[in-house]
Amino acid sequence: MEHLLSDPGRQSDTLQLEASQAFNQLAAMTVVIGFEGSANKIGIGIIRDGEVLSNPRRTYITPPGQGFMPSDTARHHRAVILTVLKEALEQAELKPADIDCVAYTKGPGMGAPLVTVAIVARTVAQLWGKPLLGVNHCIGHIEMGRLITKANNPTVLYVSGGNTQVISYLERRYRIFGETIDIAVGNCLDRFARVIKISNDPSPGYNIEQMAKKGTRYVELPYTVKGMDVSFSGILSFIEEAANKMLRSGQCTAEDLCFSLQETVFAMLVETTERAMAHCGSQEVLIVGGVGCNLRLQEMMGVMCKERGAKLYATDERFCIDNGAMIAQAGWEMFRTNQVTELEDSWITQRYRTDEVEVTWRD
Amino acid sequence: MATERNLETSKLEFFLDVPFPSSHEATIALRSLDPDKEPRRGGISKHLSVSGSTLSVRWSADEARILRVSVSSFLDHLSLVVETMEVFGPPVDL
Incomplete structure (x- = not known):
C-alpha cells in the first residue's frame, strides 16, 4: 500500500516519457507525395516511412493500332490529375499539412506529359508551403522494387x-x-x-x-x-x-x-x-x-x-507499372538525405540517364 | 492581350496580362510556369514577370506558327495552375 502511494509521481513520469517518445516517433515520420506522368499513366502516391498509404492511377488507352502521342497524353493527364490528387489524399486520410515533401518525375519521358504533371506538383508545393523534389523516373522504379521485395x-x-x-x-x-x-x-x-x-x-x-x-x-x-x-x-x-x-x-x-x-x-x-x-x-x-x-x-x-x-x-x-508511389519512395530516400529541388531548377528533361543521379541514400 | 510586329527587330510579339487575387498567387503561378524554358534555338523567347497581382507574359518569335503553339500550350498550363489553385488553395501563410 505504502509502495503504491509513493508511486503515482513515478507513474506519471513514465507516462509522460512514453507520450513524448510516441510524439517524437510521429514527428520523425516522413510523408512524401509523388507525382508520375512521364508516359501514358498518371499516378499520385503517398508514402509514409516505407508504407504505401495511397497510389491511385489512370491510364490513357488508345484504340487498337494506335500509339499514344505526347499532346493527347498531356491532355488526358490535365483532365484527370486533380481528381487523382484528391483520391490520393482521401485514400491516405491525410491533409496537405501532413505532407513533408512533394516529389515529381523530372524525367526521362515525354515532354508534354512531364510538364503537365510538374506544373501541378510545383503549384501545390507552393500552395501548401512544402519543399519540392525532382526524381529520376528509373530511380523511382528501382527504389520501389527494393522497398516492396526487400531485395538488398x-x-x-x-x-x-x-x-x-x-x-x-x-x-x-x-x-x-x-x-x-x-x-x-x-x-x-x-x-x-x-x-x-x-x-x-x-x-x-x-x-x-x-x-x-x-x-x-x-x-x-x-x-x-x-x-x-x-x-x-x-x-x-x-x-x-x-x-x-x-x-x-x-x-x-x-x-x-x-x-x-x-x-x-x-x-x-x-x-x-x-x-x-x-x-x-x-x-x-x-x-x-x-x-x-x-x-x-x-x-x-x-x-x-x-x-x-x-x-x-x-x-x-x-x-x-508506372505509379506515383514509386516517385514518392525515391523522393523519400532523397529527402531523408536532405535533397530538395529549388523551383527555378525544377525544369523537366526528356533525357535523364539513371547513372546521372548521385545515390546519396545508400552506402 | 496584343500581337504585333516589332518594326525594329521584325519579330512577332505577343503580350498577355493575367490578373490573380493577390500578388502571392501571381508569384506562385509565375514560379510554376517559368522553369520549363522554350527550346534554345526554337526561334522563340518568352518572358514572365509579376507586377502587383498581375502576371505578365511577353513572347517574341520569328514565325506565327511557333508563336501560336507556344501561346496555346502556355494557356493550357495556365488554366491548369488556376484550376489547381481553385481546388487546393488558397496558399498557406508561411
Whole structure:
C-alpha cells in the first residue's frame, strides 16, 4: 500500500516519457507525395516511412493500332490529375499539412506529359508551403522494387515501354551495364501489337502475354544481343514485314507470333542479365518496369536464377507499372538525405540517364 | 492581350496580362510556369514577370506558327495552375 502511494509521481513520469517518445516517433515520420506522368499513366502516391498509404492511377488507352502521342497524353493527364490528387489524399486520410515533401518525375519521358504533371506538383508545393523534389523516373522504379521485395543489392533489369537497362549499384551510382541500342523492349511489343491490331486495353503487353499462352509454333526471329547491349528494332522490322503475310497464308497464328516474340526478346534480356550477374558476382535479380509484370519473363528469369543459385525478386502490376508511389519512395530516400529541388531548377528533361543521379541514400 | 510586329527587330510579339487575387498567387503561378524554358534555338523567347497581382507574359518569335503553339500550350498550363489553385488553395501563410 505504502509502495503504491509513493508511486503515482513515478507513474506519471513514465507516462509522460512514453507520450513524448510516441510524439517524437510521429514527428520523425516522413510523408512524401509523388507525382508520375512521364508516359501514358498518371499516378499520385503517398508514402509514409516505407508504407504505401495511397497510389491511385489512370491510364490513357488508345484504340487498337494506335500509339499514344505526347499532346493527347498531356491532355488526358490535365483532365484527370486533380481528381487523382484528391483520391490520393482521401485514400491516405491525410491533409496537405501532413505532407513533408512533394516529389515529381523530372524525367526521362515525354515532354508534354512531364510538364503537365510538374506544373501541378510545383503549384501545390507552393500552395501548401512544402519543399519540392525532382526524381529520376528509373530511380523511382528501382527504389520501389527494393522497398516492396526487400531485395538488398540486386542486379536490376528495368524493362518498360521507354526503357531497357541492366543496372547494378556501385559506389553511389546505379550503373548501366547493358541497355538497348535502339528501341525499348516494351516499345517493340507495343508496336507489334499495333501491326496486328491487338487491343491496348488494359495494355498491349498484357494482351500479347495472354495470347502467347495459346501459341504452339515457334517462328524464328532475329536474336540480337551485342555484348552487354540488346537491339529490338530489327526484330520489330522483321515481324512487321512478315506478320501479316504469314497470317494471311496461314503459316502461323497471331498467338504463335506473340509466343515467338516473347520467347525471343525475353531470352535476350535473361542472357544479358545473367552476364551482368556473373560480372558483379551478384546473387539477386530484381525486375522492374511495366514489362516486368509479364509472368513469362519472370518465369524465364527464375529458371536462370535457379541454375545459378540466385534469388529472383519481382513485383506485380501495382508497382511494376508506372505509379506515383514509386516517385514518392525515391523522393523519400532523397529527402531523408536532405535533397530538395529549388523551383527555378525544377525544369523537366526528356533525357535523364539513371547513372546521372548521385545515390546519396545508400552506402 | 496584343500581337504585333516589332518594326525594329521584325519579330512577332505577343503580350498577355493575367490578373490573380493577390500578388502571392501571381508569384506562385509565375514560379510554376517559368522553369520549363522554350527550346534554345526554337526561334522563340518568352518572358514572365509579376507586377502587383498581375502576371505578365511577353513572347517574341520569328514565325506565327511557333508563336501560336507556344501561346496555346502556355494557356493550357495556365488554366491548369488556376484550376489547381481553385481546388487546393488558397496558399498557406508561411
